Amino acid sequence: MNSLIxxxxxxxxxxxxxxxxxxxxxxSDQYEDLSGDAERILYAEDRPIVPKDQNTARKHKETAR
Amino acid sequence: MTQLKIAExxxxxxxxxxxxxxxxxxxxxxxxxxxxxxxxxxxxxAGVVFxxxxxxxxxxxxxxxxxxxxxxxxxKVGIVIALFWAVVGMGMGVWVASQxxxxxxxxxxxxxxxxxxxPVHTSGVIFGFGGxxxxxxxxHVMQRTSRARLAGQVSPWFVLLGFxxxxxxxxxxxxxxxxxxxxxxxxxxxxxxxxxxVWIVYFVLYIRTLARRNEPxxxxxxxxxxxxxxxxxxxxxxxxxxxxxSLTGAKSYxxxxxxxxxxxxxxxxxxxVAFFLTAGFLGMLYYFLPKRAERPIYSYRLSILSFWGxxxxxxxxxxxxxxxxxxxxxxxxxxxxxSVMLLIPSWASAGNALMTLNGAWxxxxxxxxxxxxxxAAVFYGLSTFEGSFMAVRAVNSLSHYTDWTVGHVxxxxxxxxxxxxxxxxxxxxxxxxxxxxxxxxKLVEWHFWLALSGTVIYVFAMWNSGITxxxxxxxxxxxxxxxxxxxxxxxxxHPYYIARAFGGxxxxxxxxxxxxxxIMTIRKVPDQASQRDxxxxxxxxxxxxxxxx
Numbered sequence: 085m086n087s088l089i090x091x092x093x094x095x096x097x098x099x100x101x102x103x104x105x106x107x108x109x110x111x112s113d114q115y116e117d118l119s120g121d122a123e124r125i126l127y128a129e130d131r132p133i134v135p136k137d138q139n140t141a142r143k144h145k146e147t148a149r
Numbered sequence: 150m151t152q153l154k155i156a157e158x159x160x161x162x163x164x165x166x167x168x169x170x171x172x173x174x175x176x177x178x179x180x181x182x183x184x185x186x187x188x189x190x191x192x193x194x195a196g197v198v199f200x201x202x203x204x205x206x207x208x209x210x211x212x213x214x215x216x217x218x219x220x221x222x223x224x225k226v227g228i229v230i231a232l233f234w235a236v237v238g239m240g241m242g243v244w245v246a247s248q249x250x251x252x253x254x255x256x257x258x259x260x261x262x263x264x265x266x267x268p269v270h271t272s273g274v275i276f277g278f279g280g281x282x283x284x285x286x287x288x289h290v291m292q293r294t295s296r297a298r299l300a301g302q303v304s305p306w307f308v309l310l311g312f313x314x315x316x317x318x319x320x321x322x323x324x325x326x327x328x329x330x331x332x333x334x335x336x337x338x339x340x341x342x343x344x345x346x347v348w349i350v351y352f353v354l355y356i357r358t359l360a361r362r363n364e365p366x367x368x369x370x371x372x373x374x375x376x377x378x379x380x381x382x383x384x385x386x387x388x389x390x391x392x393x394x395s396l397t398g399a400k401s402y403x404x405x406x407x408x409x410x411x412x413x414x415x416x417x418x419x420x421x422v423a424f425f426l427t428a429g430f431l432g433m434l435y436y437f438l439p440k441r442a443e444r445p446i447y448s449y450r451l452s453i454l455s456f457w458g459x460x461x462x463x464x465x466x467x468x469x470x471x472x473x474x475x476x477x478x479x480x481x482x483x484x485x486x487x488s489v490m491l492l493i494p495s496w497a498s499a500g501n502a503l504m505t506l507n508g509a510w511x512x513x514x515x516x517x518x519x520x521x522x523x524x525a526a527v528f529y530g531l532s533t534f535e536g537s538f539m540a541v542r543a544v545n546s547l548s549h550y551t552d553w554t555v556g557h558v559x560x561x562x563x564x565x566x567x568x569x570x571x572x573x574x575x576x577x578x579x580x581x582x583x584x585x586x587x588x589x590x591k592l593v594e595w596h597f598w599l600a601l602s603g604t605v606i607y608v609f610a611m612w613n614s615g616i617t618x619x620x621x622x623x624x625x626x627x628x629x630x631x632x633x634x635x636x637x638x639x640x641x642x643h644p645y646y647i648a649r650a651f652g653g654x655x656x657x658x659x660x661x662x663x664x665x666x667x668i669m670t671i672r673k674v675p676d677q678a679s680q681r682d683x684x685x686x687x688x689x690x691x692x693x694x695x696x697x698x
Contacts, residue, residue: 086405091412098383099460099461101379102457109367118449122445122446122449125436128293130580132296133297134217
């Protein structure tokens with residue numbers, strides 16, 4: 085079955101990508117505040133958040149950690 | 150265009166100029182072959198884009214800081230194009246359906262034969278309507294949920310227009326008889342290569358926009374859209390592996406043959422259903438339904454769980470299209486098992502959507518836009534149940550190759566995909582163009598009932614037709630011969646084919662109303678500057694029931 089020799093590894097590799105991405109979401113705290121995450125999209129203003137200054141924004145992030 | 154810097158307009162002009170050259174090469178090399186005709190189409194398409202960009206090349210630079218606003222122009226154009234394709238694709242569908250009931254409607258032309266216009270219908274609605282709607286809404290959703298502007302200014306246009314060039318080359322090719330005979334993957338090698346380029350740019354654009362997000366959490370809709378983009382790329386590449394018969398012609402030969410080819414095709418085919426027609430539109434559902442209902446998703450945790458369920462289960466189900474074939478039994482059983490397992494994440498999503506509306510039924514009653522989304526969730530639940538059921542080998546022995554399959558596909562395509570898309574478009578258009586409301590809420594109401602009755606008539610006609618057909622095929626006489634000839638089944642199906650064409654026509658009429666309503670909203674409804682994406686009070690968006698009615 086040469087098509088299966090191709091398809092099964094590809095499908096497994098795609099699953100592996102899924103697992104890696106899922107582990108990344110766990111490590112980057114994607115699931116810390118699920119109810120807040122679900123609600124924030126409802127109340128967001130219709131414009132992007134602009135970091136006032138790239139450098140201060142970055143510092144902010146670092147101190148927050 | 151006004152939001153592009155001069156340097157960006159130059160890039161756009163160079164790109165479209167390059168594509169004109171590609172078209173020229175195709176026209177010259179493929180002279181006398183359909184590929185030559187495609188060369189002219191490519192040249193014309195890119196030439197028009199080139200002229201549009203050249204006209205505004207020297208216009209003043211955008212003055213405002215672009216980071217303070219979302220980039221909505223590609224979304225707006227994408228929505229209008231999607232509605233155009235809806236009317237074209239569904240119109241072709243009604244024609245194809247009518248040909249089955251009244252074969253004379255072919256008018257004796259080669260290009261209008263069933264085998265050529267049927268793919269124009271399927272590609273027109275799936276890729277033209279669905280694809281453009283997915284691209285447009287994904288641009289909207291990725292920006293809103295990331296609280297960041299698109300990561301590119303030219304690339305969204307490249308993705309949108311490039312994808313439409315692919316759709317045009319595909320549709321015009323079918324009429325000329327260009328096909329590689331793979332369902333939902335009919336376009337030939339050069340169109341396939343072009344789509345890969347467009348799709349990679351799309352994926353990179355999405356990832357770059359997410360990377361510059363100002364909101365730490367990636368909203369669940371983005372995961373669905375991302376899965377749609379990434380998986381479609383892989384499926385498309387694998388299924389379209391082919392060797393062109395010559396570089397100056399459209400004809401190519403698949404790298405696989407026989408049952409190998411069938412397995413590759415249905416691995417692609419069913420996962421296109423999974424990741425194009427399901428995951429992408431679930432992304433739409435998970436953003437626009439809560440927005441419109443003004444309620445967060447009932448269980449956000451469940452929405453994430455069902456996402457990962459779909460990702461890990463769906464990829465294995467393709468072989469259920471090949472029950473009772475030369476494919477090994479265990480592969481068929483594998484596909485069947487995963488198909489049944491899929492019911493869990495599918496119903497989790499459908500139930501989650503309906504539970505989100507629980508407590509807001511008065512809004513569903515008053516607001517046809519929200520009702521579109523609710524009905525979409527119901528049909529999603531119904532057709533995923535039906536799909537799991539039909540994948541069981543014993544059921545498949547009755548349903549396969551009959552109109553039941555066609556009914557199943559359309560309960561998903563009309564009831565789920567088109568309904569969620571129209572609901573999202575009605576929710577999105579006033580927001581995008583900063584209008585107070587749609588031009589006519591009554592037309593939305595009319596559209597809803599036309600679409601629902603059209604879908605129900607269509608699906609019931611095909612269930613009846615398919616089961617009748619399946620049972621007639623397996624009826625034996627006492628002496629052990631088949632009781633009915635093929636013509637007998639055709640005669641039995643004729644009334645259902647008329648009903649199907651009628652249901653499709655109702656659905657098409659609804660789509661025409663939608664296109665009219667959206668265009669009138671853009672042109673006639675006064676602008677309104679709103680602070681939020683959506684008014685906080687749904688009555689403010691659309692008067693629910695006018696006084697006196």
